[in-house]
Amino acid sequence: MDRRTVLGALVSVPVLAACRTDSPRAEPGGTEVSMVDFIKHIEPLGFPWKTPDPFLFCVHHDDAYPEGDERLGPAASLEGRNIGQDFGGKGGWNMYHGQVVPGFPQHPHRGFETVTVVRRGLVDHADSLGAAARYGQGDVQWLTAGKGICHAEMFPLLNKSAPNPLELFQIWLNLPRADKFADPHFAMFWSHTIPRIVERDAAGKATELMVVAGRLGEARAPSPPPKSWASRPESDVAIWTMKMEPGARFTLPAASPGTNRMLYFFRGSRLRIGDREVPGRRLIELRAEMAAPIENGPDEAEMLMLQGRPIGEPVVQHGPFVMNSAAEIQQAFADYRRTRFGGWPWPSDDPVHGISGDRFARHADGRFEKAG
Structure with a gap:
């Protein structure tokens, strides 16, 4: 389901249900590897990217x-675009x-x-x-x-x-x-x-990491919201971005047993993880309990890492609502139609905040903060 469907599906169609207790399994075109490998599974990146529980x-x-x-808006013609549903990538x-x-x-x-x-x-x-x-x-x-x-x-x-x-x-x-x-x-x-870390290998080549969630060594990300699954220490949730210089080496530290870990290799030509060579634009499911040695190829590489212990509860999703049962999804639609989740206090459905480039947040309780 792409984001267009996820955000636009407010109609009565059958509910989709699954129990997300395991990470994604092999599909046609994917590659399964041996149990002694650092890698469980590799497949080409799709759209959207596959994700494991949680x-x-x-x-x-x-x-x-x-x-x-x-x-x-763009100072360019919008002719030829499906305005309102424009996902075609015309002109980049x-x-x-x-x-x-x-x-x-x-x-x-x-x-x-x-x-x-x-x-x-x-x-x-x-x-x-x-x-x-x-x-x-x-x-x-x-x-x-x-x-x-x-x-x-x-x-x-x-x-x-x-x-x-x-x-x-x-x-x-x-x-x-x-x-x-x-x-x-x-x-x-x-x-x-947000912590940013530069690790250099024995040859002095750098791997840059941004720690959005979780911790890496002594670097700890800002605290997630209080009711987030990530706020529970046992969840082992981590969200990191990684950038590796050509030829750089870095060892991804081990996570807790039972944690799901996915690496999205979205920019670069190839990597080596242990003894396995991985071409670019690949989803890599790792064995999280093992420290994984990564060696970059001849071009700069970038990756996103998502990891966490599974919640292990039924997942029933329809469009923008994710609950545990079909009845709860039906209730979500009824509640939304009745209350609009508080209404919409803005003069348009697509408000923007002026020509100033200042970054800010104004919270519902009146608290105001500015970047930097």
């Missing part, structure tokens, strides 16, 4: 937006569900969390609680949807004289049954608060 969804947006116009960028500004106008969520890691560009957040934020340039927003929230995620193109590239990961992390009706909440991890 994660639900991961997508990498990488859009080469052109100069912006006076409305903070998408409008997604946006009509004027690219992005995702208001839509609901219940029962899980979104973690949005913005590497380049800006995202404007607005929600049904009246909160707002502008973040990017290395910032992370961690949102607990809990019992229900509507939000918009728009990509304002502020630069009128140069391109406006946008690159981000959006990751969905499940909530356990006990916390699916937690109060909605979001936390901002401003770029300067």
